Each structure stands twice: as structure tokens, then as C-alpha cells.
Amino acid sequence: MIRIKLEIWMWLGKELGEDFQSLSEMRSIREEEVEEGITIRDFIDRLAQRDQPIREKVFDRGRKSFYPHIVATLNERVISPYEVYDRVLKDGDKITVLPMYVGG
Amino acid sequence: MDIGGYVGKILRVDLSSGKTSVKELDRSFIEKWVGGVGFGARCLYEEVPAGVKWSDPENRLIWTSGPLAGSGVYGAGTFNVASKGPLTNLAGCSQANGFFGAYLKFSGFDGIIFQGKASNLVYLLIKDGKAEIRDARHLAGKDVWETEDALRRELGVKEREVSIFGIGPAGENGVLYSAIVGDRGHLAAHNGLGAVMGSKNLKAVVAYGGKRNFEIKNSKLLKEKNDAMFEHAKGFGPFYQWGTGGGFSALYGIGCLPVKNYNTNIFPEHERMNSQYMRTHFEIRSKPCYMCRVAHMKEVTVTEGPYKGFVAEESEYEQLAAWGPQIGNTDLGAVVMLSDEVDRLGMDCNEASWTIGWVVECYEKGIFSQKDLDGLDMKWGKVEMVKIMLNKIAKREGIGDLLAEGVMRASKKIGGEAANWAIYTLKGCTSRSHDHRGGRWAELFDTCLTNTSTLESTWAGVHTQMVDLPAVSDPFSHEEMSTLNAKFNGIRQFDDCLGTCRIASTHPKLQLECLNAVTGWELSLEDAFNIGRRVINQLRVFNFRHGMKKEEEEEEEEEEERPSLRYGSIPVDGPAQGKNIMEKWDWMLKNYYTLMGWDPETGKPLPKTLRGARLKRFD
Numbered sequence: 001m002i003r004i005k006l007e008i009w010m011w012l013g014k015e016l017g018e019d020f021q022s023l024s025e026m027r028s029i030r031e032e033e034v035e036e037g038i039t040i041r042d043f044i045d046r047l048a049q050r051d052q053p054i055r056e057k058v059f060d061r062g063r064k065s066f067y068p069h070i071v072a073t074l075n076e077r078v079i080s081p082y083e084v085y086d087r088v089l090k091d092g093d094k095i096t097v098l099p100m101y102v103g104g
Numbered sequence: 105m106d107i108g109g110y111v112g113k114i115l116r117v118d119l120s121s122g123k124t125s126v127k128e129l130d131r132s133f134i135e136k137w138v139g140g141v142g143f144g145a146r147c148l149y150e151e152v153p154a155g156v157k158w159s160d161p162e163n164r165l166i167w168t169s170g171p172l173a174g175s176g177v178y179g180a181g182t183f184n185v186a187s188k189g190p191l192t193n194l195a196g197c198s199q200a201n202g203f204f205g206a207y208l209k210f211s212g213f214d215g216i217i218f219q220g221k222a223s224n225l226v227y228l229l230i231k232d233g234k235a236e237i238r239d240a241r242h243l244a245g246k247d248v249w250e251t252e253d254a255l256r257r258e259l260g261v262k263e264r265e266v267s268i269f270g271i272g273p274a275g276e277n278g279v280l281y282s283a284i285v286g287d288r289g290h291l292a293a294h295n296g297l298g299a300v301m302g303s304k305n306l307k308a309v310v311a312y313g314g315k316r317n318f319e320i321k322n323s324k325l326l327k328e329k330n331d332a333m334f335e336h337a338k339g340f341g342p343f344y345q346w347g348t349g350g351g352f353s354a355l356y357g358i359g360c361l362p363v364k365n366y367n368t369n370i371f372p373e374h375e376r377m378n379s380q381y382m383r384t385h386f387e388i389r390s391k392p393c394y395m396c397r398v399a400h401m402k403e404v405t406v407t408e409g410p411y412k413g414f415v416a417e418e419s420e421y422e423q424l425a426a427w428g429p430q431i432g433n434t435d436l437g438a439v440v441m442l443s444d445e446v447d448r449l450g451m452d453c454n455e456a457s458w459t460i461g462w463v464v465e466c467y468e469k470g471i472f473s474q475k476d477l478d479g480l481d482m483k484w485g486k487v488e489m490v491k492i493m494l495n496k497i498a499k500r501e502g503i504g505d506l507l508a509e510g511v512m513r514a515s516k517k518i519g520g521e522a523a524n525w526a527i528y529t530l531k532g533c534t535s536r537s538h539d540h541r542g543g544r545w546a547e548l549f550d551t552c553l554t555n556t557s558t559l560e561s562t563w564a565g566v567h568t569q570m571v572d573l574p575a576v577s578d579p580f581s582h583e584e585m586s587t588l589n590a591k592f593n594g595i596r597q598f599d600d601c602l603g604t605c606r607i608a609s610t611h612p613k614l615q616l617e618c619l620n621a622v623t624g625w626e627l628s629l630e631d632a633f634n635i636g637r638r639v640i641n642q643l644r645v646f647n648f649r650h651g652m653k654k655e656e657e658e659e660e661e662e663e664e665e666r667p668s669l670r671y672g673s674i675p676v677d678g679p680a681q682g683k684n685i686m687e688k689w690d691w692m693l694k695n696y697y698t699l700m701g702w703d704p705e706t707g708k709p710l711p712k713t714l715r716g717a718r719l720k721r722f723d
Binding site: 009065067068069071073076077078080081082096098099100101 | 341342351353354357358359542543564565566567568569575576577578579580581678679680681683
């Protein structure tokens with residue numbers, strides 16, 4: 001098994017509720033234990049299946065991709081949706097989910 | 105006026121002769137140009153021929169409200185300023201929130217056209233359909249807050265009895281990025297419109313508040329749609345709870361926070377420099393704009409650090425970025441102090457910060473000595489040095505005289521390697537305080553392509569579904585971003601015709617329904633896009649008429665629709681490391697031009713495009 005850290009930032013994280021560690025206005029963090037060889041797509045899809053807020057706000061299970069207003073980073077590097085989903089996760093990887101928004 | 109939302113009158117002020125006149129607005133003109141930037145773009149085109157420089161008395165300075173301003177739509181106190189601006193020597197259009205857009209109408213006018221140049225410093229007072237040009241020599245040299253205070257005192261009016269917008273020392277001294285500032289913290293900041301105002305010897309404009317003096321066709325429907333729009337705004341991004349700085353850390357996460365003049369994208373202090381920190385640590389008081397329930401504007405008292413006790417407007421996103429990471433500062437109190445200073449002096453914080461960041465980099469790398477900088481030790485994060493430098497710029501004193509020309513001109517004058525370190529577009533304007541090389545390619549492209557000197561088409565590449573456009577999947581796709589900018593083009597300019605704040609009016613379709621309720625029109629979303637595109641094409645024709653260059657026409661000149669070397673460079677670290685927008689820039693341009701109905705080589709609107717926009721032939 002490997003451990004993957006998931007961070008959901010800003011107002012996205014706030015909507016996910018109490019099952020996240022370090023829930024705050026800034027970021028919600030938790031670690032997941034998954035089997036070796038899992039891809040990012042399958043990892044997030046599994047979370048979306050389990051957690052309604054992720055299903056509704058982060059990952060579109062129908063299209064098997066993040067919603068358009070989401071940007072994801074892997075180990076603090078933005079990952080293009082065209083290349084990200086089939087990447088196999090390694091122990092200690094960190095996926096960060098950020099909102100894209102108008103303004104600022 | 106039988107159209108709801110309009111007073112039906114435009115005031116003309118000839119500052120050379122001291123005469124004012126009033127013209128009734130023509131129905132067909134209103135229907136074609138709507139208001140705000142639409143009125144401004146058309147008047148600019150009709151009245152400012154080729155050859156007129158930004159500082160010529162014959163340049164126009166056009167202040168226009170819109171049909172929703174003062175209507176009861178929440179936060180509708182916005183107005184637009186249009187002119188030929190000094191940074192680009194092309195059209196400049198910029199909006200300010202606050203109260204003026206509503207009070208302008210309550211004073212009897214949908215807009216004011218300034219022309220000529222007064223023989224000495226004056227201000228304009230408008231009230232009850234009358235206008236008076238008054239002596240302002242006693243206000244010379246005062247900053248914008250001192251000017252507001254002095255005028256309120258001598259008029260004997262309370263804070264919100266009048267709305268006052270004016271210029272500070274920067275505008276009086278012709279700093280090319282001077283802003284028009286008013287209502288204690290609102291700015292029409294882009295393309296040096298404050299310098300145009302200064303060139304006309306116009307210090308300020310005072311408009312009186314009052315009762316609504318125009319018709320609303322369907323008040324019941326307006327209330328229903330306005331309330332729905334407020335509910336939408338409450339849940340739209342971070343703005344309702346945290347203001348525009350609520351996205352500061354999210355922008356850091358996608359590589360969009362400008363850090364030390366693009367030399368890095370690493371800024372671990374971001375969580376102590378955002379609005380979440382400010383609003384949970386500093387004392388906060390609400391300061392809403394005209395009839396605004398969203399009320400994202402606040403006043404703060406700094407409660408920690410060297411600037412403890414300092415009271416000022418809350419720094420919004422652009423100020424947070426400009427006076428935080430871009431200049432290497434990690435003290436949030438200092439950000440509030442510098443935001444207040446640059447506003448008081450009457451300058452655009454974005455251009456000022458790009459200029460300061462470039463100066464610090466040049467100093468660090470030995471291009472400037474301390475002596476060159478009039479003794480200032482301009483290292484990263486030295487905020488008191490920055491404050492002194494801002495004052496030197498506003499007064500064009502010493503090195504400030506060079507820096508008052510903006511970062512493009514200053515860097516070209518210094519030349520050598522230093523010329524490659526400045527962040528700007530080749531048109532001469534600069535971006536808002538983002539690092540657009542991160543997840544905001546749509547805005548980088550827009551900033552270079554703009555006909556107004558500030559953002560023209562995009563909403564940062566997101567929320568496409570709100571205007572019935574397909575979702576975008578990759579913010580780093582050359583294809584998607586250039587196509588999105590073209591497809592999205594129009595709705596933002598339409599919005600800028602209406603006299604509303606974008607933070608309070610976040611839902612274009614509901615906003616359109618509000619407009620129809622006020623005016624009695626039955627405009628569709630497609631109509632809104634078409635009106636916005638008409639404005640874009642009008643401004644583009646104006647810009648070509650005023651010398652916007654293309655490679656094909658003048659080979660020795662640089663093409664203007666392009667970022668500077670540093671602005672278009674590849675991030676060396678951080679979330680967007682290695683992303684290269686310039687790889688397909690020429691393809692992006694051609695794709696965008698084609699989708700806009702412009703010549704794919706020259707970027708000029710094609711005759712059929714102008715006919716479709718109900719504009720005359722290209723001239």
C-alpha cells in the first residue's frame with residue numbers, strides 16, 4: 001500500500017465537511033492509503049464515489065475528469081488534464097485541488 | 105426619455121472657453137451603444153481624429169454612466185472613463201466603482217465630455233442639471249484624499265452627499281500611469297487617464313447625490329432579478345466573504361502570484377499575506393459602494409507589525425500582490441501602508457509595482473547604483489524606500505522623472521540587459537498584478553490583445569457555461585485559450601456599458617434581465633454579445649487610426665500585440681515551471697484574429713465584420 005496526500009484549497013475545501021484533517025478557510029488536508037499502481041484518475045474517482053462533495057464540486061464521475069473550474073497540481077506542479085489522469089501515483093505523492101475563479 | 109434607465113442628457117465641458125452645453129441623447133445612439141464604455145468608445149472615435157496626442161487639448165476625456173447605475177441594482181455606482189491614454193497612445197477605457205456612476209445621473213447627466221484645457225487648475229461641480237467650472241488653484245499639489253476633504257469642507261457637505269473623483273500630484277505632474285481616484289478608494293486606474301485629466305488642468309469633479317430621476321420600466325421584475333443576482337454573488341468564489349484578496353493563495357497555488365518581478369514563483373509567506381489573514385487578524389469595517397449588499401469594500405486598522413494602528417482602505421487583490429510578493433515584502437501591514445500611499449498620490453498600483461520591481465532587480469544586479477537612485481537603498485522588501493520612491497515618481501523628482509514614464513519606456517531608455525527584465529505589453533500597458541504565465545494564459549493573451557489597455561474579453565478562462573460556451577479543460581492550452589478569448593469576447597465589454605460592479609453582478613443572464621426590466625428592452629444574450637463586439641471593433645478601428653502597428657506594415661517596428669521578453673518568459677520554478685505560452689504565439693494570434701472576423705495577418709477588422717457590427721468602413 002502507498003500513502004497519498006490530498007489537499008483541497010480554499011472555498012472548495014470548506015464545503016467538504018468535517019472528515020478532513022486541518023479543516024480551515026485555507027486548505028483541507030487528508031491522507032489516503034491506496035494500493036500500488038493506482039492512477040490519478042482512479043484515485044480521485046474512488047474519492048468522488050465515496051464523498052458527495054468531491055463528486056459535486058471537484059470530480060465529474062460522468063466525464064471521469066475534474067470539473068472545468070478546477071486546477072490540480074501534483075507535488076506542487078500544475079498538471080495538464082491531457083497528461084494527468086493516467087499517471088501512476090507513487091508513495092508520498094501530494095495532489096492539490098485548487099479553484100479557478102474570476103477576478104482577483 | 106422614454107427608455108428606462110437614462111436621464112437622456114450628455115454634458116459637454118469646454119475647458120478652454122469655460123463654456124458648458126447639454127445635448128439630448130438620441131434614441132438610436134442609446135440603443136446602439138448602451139452607455140459606459142459603449143458611449144465612450146463611440147464619442148472617442150467621432151471626436152478624436154488621427155494625429156491628436158493624448159496630451160493635446162483636442163483629446164477628449166469622457167466620463168459615462170450606464171442604464172443600471174443608480175437603478176437600485178446592488179452596487180451600481182460604476183462609471184467608465186474613456187480617452188486616448190498616454191501609456192499606449194491608443195484608446196484607454198477604465199471603470200471605477202463607488203458612487204459616482206449613480207450620482208452623475210442624479211445630478212442630471214448620463215455622461216460628461218471634457219475637451220480643451222483650462223488656463224489654470226479647475227474643478228467641475230454638477231448638481232440639478234447644472235454645471236459650474238470652479239477655480240481649484242488652492243487644491244494644487246494635494247493628494248486625492250486631501251482634495252476630497254478640502255472640497256467637502258468648502259461645500260459644507262457630508263461624506264455621502266457628494267461623490268468626488270479627481271487626481272493627485274501624479275496626475276498634475278503628468279505621470280504616465282496616473283489614475284482618476286475618488287470616493288475614498290476607487291480608481292479608474294488604467295492607461296494614465298489621470299494624466300489626461302491633469303493635462304486639461306482639471307483637478308476634480310463633484311457630483312451631488314439625490315433621488316432617482318429616470319424611469320424604471322418594470323420595478324417588480326427588477327427587484328426579483330436583482331435579489332436573485334445577489335444570491336448568486338454571495339456564492340460566487342471568495343468575494344462575498346473575503347473580497348478580491350480571497351483568492352490570493354489559490355493564485356499562488358497555480359503559479360499566478362507575481363514574485364520579485366517574475367524571478368521566482370516561490371512565496372511560502374502567502375498565507376500571512378491574503379485577505380483571509382487580514383480579515384481574521386486586522387480590525388475590519390464595512391464600506392460598501394452605492395446601495396451594495398455584497399459590500400466587498402472594507403476599511404482596516406493594522407493590528408500587528410511596524411504599521412500597527414495604520415488605518416486605510418483594505419488592500420484588494422492587486423494591491424496585495426503589487427506591494428507584497430512582487431516587491432519581496434512579507435509584512436501585510438506594509439502592504440496596507442503602500443496601497444494607501446499609491447492611491448493618495450493618484451497612481452495605478454499595477455504599473456507602479458512593475459516599475460518598482462524592475463528597479464529593485466536592476467539595483468540588485470548592479471545596473472543602478474544607490475547614487476543613481478538618489479541615495480535610496482532599493483532592496484527587495486524595503487517598504488519605506490518604496491514609499492519614498494513612489495513620492496519621487498509622483499513629483500517627477502530625480503530618478504522619479506524617468507520612472508514616471510512607466511516601465512516600458514524607462515527600461516528601453518536604460519537599455520542593455522535591463523531592457524529585458526521589464527514586464528509589459530509591446531503596446532505600452534502592463535498587466536494587472538498577476539503572474540499570467542501561471543494558470544492565467546487567457547489573461548496574458550487578453551492583456552496583449554486588448555484595445556482598451558486593460559482586460560477586454562476574458563473571465564480568466566473560467567465560468568464559460570454562464571454564457572453558454574463550452575467548458576475549457578486546460579488553462580495551458582494555446583488552442584483553447586486563444587479560441588476562448590475570441591468566443592468570450594463581447595460580454596465583458598457589454599457589462600462595462602451598464603454602470604455596474606463586476607463583483608456584485610456576477611451572473612450575466614440575470615444582469616441582462618435586470619437591464620431589460622429597467623429599460624423595457626428585450627435583449628437576448630446574443631444581442632449583448634453583439635453590442636460588446638461592436639464596442640471592441642469600434643475601439644480597434646480607433647486604435648489602427650491612431651497608429652497601432654503591425655509587423656507587415658512597418659518592418660523596423662516591433663509588433664505590438666505581444667508581451668515583453670520577461671512577461672512572456674518561461675517560469676523557472678513553482679507550479680507552472682516550464683510552461684511556455686510563446687511557443688505558439690503567432691498561431692494563437694492568427695486563430696484569434698480569424699475567429700474575431702479580422703484579417704489573420706494584420707488583425708484589422710474585415711469589412712464584413714464592420715458591417716455586421718453596424719459600423720462604417722475601416723478608416
